[in-house]
Amino acid sequence: PDTPEDEINPNSSTMLYLGLGAIVFVPIFKTTTHLPPYVGMMLSLSVVAVFAEIYSRTQFSMSGVNHAESDAAAHHSPVHHSLSRIEMPSILFFLGILMAVAALESLGELFGFATWLQDNMPLLGTEHGSNISDLVVMLLGIGSAVIDNVPLVAASLGMFSEPMDNPLWHFIAFAAGTGGSMLIIGSAAGVVAMGMERIDFFWYLRKIAWLAFIGFLAGALCFMLMRQILI
Structure with missing residues (x-):
C-alpha cells in the first residue's frame, strides 16, 4: 500500500x-x-x-x-x-552582495568604472541606441560566470544611465543569465545543484564549460544580428 x-x-x-x-x-x-x-x-x-x-x-x-x-x-x-526549508546562508549571501553593490553605487565607483569602460572599449558597430560597446556587455556576461548574475545585474543598474526600455538592458539580461552557466558557481541554481547532485566543479569545467561558452557566443551573435534586423 x-x-x-x-x-x-x-x-x-x-x-x-x-x-x-x-x-x-x-x-x-x-x-x-x-x-x-x-x-x-x-x-x-x-x-x-x-x-x-x-x-x-x-x-x-x-x-x-x-x-x-x-x-x-x-x-x-x-x-x-x-x-x-529556507537556506538562510544563501539569503544572507545575496543580502551582503547587494549591500556591497549599493555601497559602491553610493560612492560613485560603479559610475566611474562605467565611464572608464565607455572611454576605453571600442564600439563594434552593432550597438543600437547606446554608447556602451557590446564588447562591454559580453565581458559582463563572462564575468557572471565568476560573480553571481544577480549582483552583476544590480551593479550594471548603477553603472549605466540608459533608459529602461533601451535594448542595452535586454542584452545585459541575456549575457548575465547565460554567461553564468559557463561555471557551475556562476548562479545560485548551479551552487544548489552542485550540492544536491554532488556535481564536481572540475568535472563541470571540463565537460560543460566549453559548451556553455560556445552557446553564449552563438547566442550573443544571434542577439546582435536580430537587433540589427528588427530594430
Whole structure:
C-alpha cells in the first residue's frame, strides 16, 4: 500500500496553477497600480499561503498555546514547513552582495568604472541606441560566470544611465543569465545543484564549460544580428 508521502494530493494541481498565476499577477499588478513589484509579490505569496493552509485542513487553537492540536497543526503547516526549508546562508549571501553593490553605487565607483569602460572599449558597430560597446556587455556576461548574475545585474543598474526600455538592458539580461552557466558557481541554481547532485566543479569545467561558452557566443551573435534586423 502507498504511504502517506506517496499519495498524490488532490489539490496539488490547483496549487500549481495558483502559484503560476501568482507569478504572472506580479507584473500585471505593477503595471496597474504603479506600486513597487515587491508589494505584488508579497500579496501573491499571501494568497498562496492562505490557500495552502485551507487545503491542508489543519486545525489550530488561538486560545490555547499548548493545545495538542495547535502544536500538531503548527508542525504540519505547509507554510511553516516551507519556511523551515529556507537556506538562510544563501539569503544572507545575496543580502551582503547587494549591500556591497549599493555601497559602491553610493560612492560613485560603479559610475566611474562605467565611464572608464565607455572611454576605453571600442564600439563594434552593432550597438543600437547606446554608447556602451557590446564588447562591454559580453565581458559582463563572462564575468557572471565568476560573480553571481544577480549582483552583476544590480551593479550594471548603477553603472549605466540608459533608459529602461533601451535594448542595452535586454542584452545585459541575456549575457548575465547565460554567461553564468559557463561555471557551475556562476548562479545560485548551479551552487544548489552542485550540492544536491554532488556535481564536481572540475568535472563541470571540463565537460560543460566549453559548451556553455560556445552557446553564449552563438547566442550573443544571434542577439546582435536580430537587433540589427528588427530594430
